[in-house]
Amino acid sequence: MAGDADAAREWREAYERVSGLVATTQLRDPGALEQAVPATPDWRARDLVAHMIGVGSDTLGDAVDEEQGEDWTQRHVEARRDRTVPELLEEWSDLAPRLEEHVATTDPGPLGDIVIHEQDLRGALGAPGGRGSGGLAMVREQMADTFAEGLEERGPVRLEATDGDWTWQSADGDPAVVLQAPGYDLARALTSRRTEEQLRSYVSVGDVAPFLDDFAGLGPLPTQALPE
Structure with missing residues (x-):
C-alpha cells in the first residue's frame, strides 16, 4: 500500500x-x-x-x-x-x-x-472539536468504500450529508435505502458509532434493517447514543 x-x-x-x-x-x-x-x-x-x-x-x-x-x-x-x-x-x-x-x-x-x-x-x-477536519472527511470516504465491499447484491446504499455537498452511493442504480444526516453523523455511522435507532431516523428512502450488520463493521452498534 x-x-x-x-x-x-x-x-x-x-x-x-x-x-x-x-x-x-x-x-x-x-x-x-x-x-x-x-x-x-x-x-x-x-x-x-x-x-x-x-x-x-x-x-x-x-x-x-x-x-x-x-x-x-x-x-x-x-x-x-x-x-x-x-x-x-x-x-x-x-x-x-x-x-x-x-x-x-x-x-x-x-x-x-x-x-x-x-x-x-x-x-x-466533553470537548468537541475536529469534526470538520480533512482527516475525518478522508476516513469517511475510506470507510464508505469498505462498507460497500460487504454489500454484495443488497445495495446500493446512498448516503447524503444534509449540511454539505458530500454524497456517496455504493453502486449504480436506484438505491435500496437512502440515509440523510449531517456529514459528521454519517462518518460516525460508518465507524459503528451510531445506534440502530439513530440509523433508522436517518432513513429517507427504503429500510435500513438489512444493512444494520454492515454498519457494525467495527464492532457492535452502541445501545445508547454516544455523547459526540
Missing part, C-alpha cells in the same frame, strides 16, 4: 489536537482521564490514549495484528498501565515524526485509528 502526503498532514494535525487535549486535561482536571469512554466502555480515557500510542508503536515495529482484534488492542493498554499521562505523551511524541513519515511514504492506515478515536475521546471529555 502506498503512502499519502495528505493523509500524513492530517495525521499530524490530529495528533497535535489529541495530544494537546490530553496535556491540557491532565493539567486542569486529571481525574477526567480516569473516566470511562462511552464508545469504548471497557477503557478509561487514558487507556484509549494508550491504545492510540500502541497502534503507532506496532505500526513502526511491523507488529500490527492481522485481525486487529481485542487481544491485540488490549495489549497496548496493559503494556502502558503503569505509566503516567506525561510518560504516555512523551512516548507518543517520540513516535510521531516517524509515524507521520510512515503515513506519507508507506501506509495511510494509521490516520483512520487516530481520527476515529479522537472523537471517542472528545465525547468522553
Whole structure:
C-alpha cells in the first residue's frame, strides 16, 4: 500500500489536537482521564490514549495484528498501565515524526485509528472539536468504500450529508435505502458509532434493517447514543 502526503498532514494535525487535549486535561482536571469512554466502555480515557500510542508503536515495529482484534488492542493498554499521562505523551511524541513519515511514504492506515478515536475521546471529555477536519472527511470516504465491499447484491446504499455537498452511493442504480444526516453523523455511522435507532431516523428512502450488520463493521452498534 502506498503512502499519502495528505493523509500524513492530517495525521499530524490530529495528533497535535489529541495530544494537546490530553496535556491540557491532565493539567486542569486529571481525574477526567480516569473516566470511562462511552464508545469504548471497557477503557478509561487514558487507556484509549494508550491504545492510540500502541497502534503507532506496532505500526513502526511491523507488529500490527492481522485481525486487529481485542487481544491485540488490549495489549497496548496493559503494556502502558503503569505509566503516567506525561510518560504516555512523551512516548507518543517520540513516535510521531516517524509515524507521520510512515503515513506519507508507506501506509495511510494509521490516520483512520487516530481520527476515529479522537472523537471517542472528545465525547468522553466533553470537548468537541475536529469534526470538520480533512482527516475525518478522508476516513469517511475510506470507510464508505469498505462498507460497500460487504454489500454484495443488497445495495446500493446512498448516503447524503444534509449540511454539505458530500454524497456517496455504493453502486449504480436506484438505491435500496437512502440515509440523510449531517456529514459528521454519517462518518460516525460508518465507524459503528451510531445506534440502530439513530440509523433508522436517518432513513429517507427504503429500510435500513438489512444493512444494520454492515454498519457494525467495527464492532457492535452502541445501545445508547454516544455523547459526540
